[in-house]
Amino acid sequence: MIQATALTKRYGTKVAVDHAEFTVAPGKVTGFLGPNGAGKSTTMRMILGLDRPTSGSVTINGIPYDKLAAPLREVGALLDAKAVHGGRSAYNHLQVLAKANGLPRARVDTVIDLVGLHSVAKKRAGGFSLGMGQRLGIAAALLGDPGIVMFDEPVNGLDPEGILWIRNLMKALAAEGRTVFVSSHLMSEMALTADHLVVIGLGRILADEPMAEFIAKNSVSYVLVRSPQMADLAPKLALRGWRVEMQGDGSAHVYDAKPSQIGDVAGTEQLWLHELTLVHSSLEEAFMRLTASSVEYHAGGTAGTGTTQDAAKPPSSPDAPVWGEAAGDGRAQPPAEPDPSGQPPTPYQNSERGQ
Amino acid sequence: MSTITDTRSTLTGLTPLPPASGRAGFGGALRSEWTKIRSVKSTVWTLAAAIIISVGISTLGNWGQASHTSLSAADLARRDLVQRSMFGIMLGQLVMVVFGALAITSEYATGMVRTSLTAQPRRLHVYFAKLVIVTVIAFVVGEIISFASFLIGTHFWATKGVDLSLSSHGALQAVIGGGLYLDGAALLAFGVGAALRHTAGTITVGVFLLFVVSIIVNFMPDSWQADIDKYLPANAGGQVWATQHTADVGTAFGAWAGFAVYICYAVIALLAGLLVFKRKDA
Known part of the structure; x- marks a missing residue:
């Protein structure tokens, strides 16, 4: 069990972690989600005593990390x-x-075999590929048979096989009753592995709830309407009390309405419809909405819905592709990216979850 | 916590470890640091280089001086042949600076320090374990250098009829002192390294303190030099591997007083390093 109480870290005037309160419980995978620069790594370093909190505290089973008798036996x-x-x-x-930590020598062989590094165990770690290095890091984490494991962005840069291996490992560790705390900046990745979600944005904890609750609360749907007579149709839809967001390419997103209702309106008004699609917004989008508002709140910027900003970037670049780094690094399932052209993101498939 | 441990199955293929036998303490930190230093080739090579360079330069110097001197045996006896026989220490100290610096800065250069402090979060344990290992290794290597240099030197001087041995006046203390001086250079660099966390910066500061300062002071007026000279690290520390305590300008410390001043530099560096290591985020 990891428990953070009013955990705060300031670098000069910049607040990296701001009064974070959360609990990571055993027996499940807890995802620690936030954009780059949100304070995930700083929080994890404070849990391990590498960084000293400016104020507040974080404990492992009630004890600060540097007071643990044998740290590797409790946290990997x-x-x-x-x-x-x-x-x-x-x-x-x-x-x-x-x-x-006074662990038996044989234990080293055990974890080396577990992560599949047996054939290269005597080779210089400097020559390891990213995937092998990641496996070595996991061997080190499991060395002390710890009740708590923590991974910071474990799938970054891994090939599909490596990603799958890590996902299954985390689930297996949690199934054994261990506390698993894993950070990521990818909602899609969390959706596949995490049972519980702690969302952080600009150092603040924005959500701390079961994944199912987060999905129920945050998955929004709308109807994509395309019509050559949009200028005429939109006011009629708005009259019904539905929120209409013009997309600038002859289409509009209509919230709070069913496709059939919109079709009825168009029929009554004798207006042409070219498209009428029910779209579920992705969790990725929900997450970005959540963190975008935290950016707005702090920086007073102009971050719009569906676009979030890296905390390090000035607010003058709201279109910066924060999620751009997700592309092209070999992930099995690239996240839905906000498309600058205004096209709807890939619908989130609920059936993908829970495998 | 223990209940969770007990009910854990082995889905991941891990056999559960028996309950922890104790605390991760200073003994473990020492064994860990010893494993670190002997499992990296750069340490081994640095120390081998220190021995080869120092003893090699000493041998060359002894051979050159012993075979080409025009002085009589009586005149030679008035010179500090013991210190001259260990001339290679002047270069060896630079390699010891590299060794002392790398012992700590390599952790920061590679990021290993975060792993080290995760395994042993009690930072004083890590710092002092490192310090003990560096001190012992630098001492052993330093003594190998000073004894080898001196003993090879005695053979060259014997051909000139100069009787030089460990039983000569002050010789044994000076030869042991040669190793201690080298140890001090490594410790100075270790302390600076812990404070700066940067290899190149640390070696620069080490070379500056042991070499460049002396050169700068040489350009000062004699009256200033007379006051400053004997306090310079190389001059103060140099007394412990000398049998004659004279100075070009002003006076010199005795062997152990000089060494005490020299070690003060290392202690100040080590304290600064300790503060940074203990307090600053890793």
């Missing part, structure tokens, strides 16, 4: 796969950690 963490001396072999790297 993979924050950065590159936090390894490249000149040391994988085997020796794990020996260094095992000795610090």
Whole structure:
């Protein structure tokens, strides 16, 4: 169990983590979701005592990390796969950690076999590929048979096979009753693995609830309407009390209405319809709406719905493709990206979840 | 917590470990740091280089001086042949600076420090474990250098009829002192390294303190030099591997007083490093 109480970290005048309160419970995968620069890594570093909180506290089973008798026996963490001396072999790297916590030598062989690094265990870790480095980091995390495991962006840059392996590993660890805390900036990834969600934006905890609740609360649907007579149709729809968002390409998003109702209106008014589609907005969009508002609140910027900003970017670039880095790094399932042209994002398939 | 441990199945293929046998303490930190330092080739090579360079330069110097001197045996006896026989230490100290610096800065350069402090979050344990390992290794290597340099030197001087041995006046203390001086250079660099967390910066500061400061002071008026000279790290520390305590300008410290001043530099650096290591985010 990880418990944060009014956890705050300030760098000069910049607040990286702002009075964060959350609990990570055993037996499930808890996703820690937030855009880049939201404070995920800083929070994780504070949990491990690497960074000192400016105020507030965070404990492991009620004890601060640096007071744990044998830290690796209680918490296994993979924050950065590159936090390894490249000149040391994988085997020796794990020996260094095992000795610090008085773990038996045989345990090193056990975890090396578990992550499938047996054939390269005596090779320099500096020559490892990203995927191998990630596996070494996971071996280190599991070295002490810990009740709590923490992974910071574990699937970043992995190939589909590696991603699947990590997903299954996290679920298996949680099924064994361990506490699994995993950060990501991808809602789509969280939707596949997490049972519980802690959302952070600009250092603030924006949501801390079961995944199912988050989905129910945040998945919004609308009707995509396309008509050559949109200028005439839109006012009629608005008259019914429905919210109409013009998309500028002859289409509009109509909220709170069913396709049949819109069709009836068009029929009554004798207006042409070219398209009438019910669209479920993706969780990715819901997440971005959530974090975008936190950006607005803090920076007073002009971030619109469906577009969020990296905390580090000035508010003058609201169209910056924050999720752009998701493309082209070999993920099995690229997240739905907000399309600058205003096209609706890929509908979120509810059936994808829960595998 | 223990109830969860007990009911855990082995879905991930992990056999559960028996309950923790104790606390991750200083002994574990020492074993961990020892494993670190011997499992990286750069340490081994740095130390090998220190021995080869120092003993090699000493041997060259001894050979050159012993075979080409025009001085009589009586005149030679008035010179500090013991210190001269270990001339290679002047270069060896630079390699020891690199060793002391890398022992800590490589953790920051590679990011390993975050892993290290996750395994042992009690930072003083990590700092002092490192310090003990660096001190012991630098001491052993330093003594190898000073004894090898001196003993090789005695053979060259013997051909000149100069009787030089460890039982010569002050020789044993100076030869042991040669190793201690090298140890001090490594510790100074270790402290600076912990404070700066940067390899190149640390080596620059080490070279500055041990070499460049002396050169700068040489350009000062003699009256200033007389006051400053003996406090400079190299001059103060140099007394512990000398048998004659003279200075070009002003006076010199005795062997152990000089060494105490020299070690003060290292202690100040180590304290600064300790503060940064303990307090600053990793």
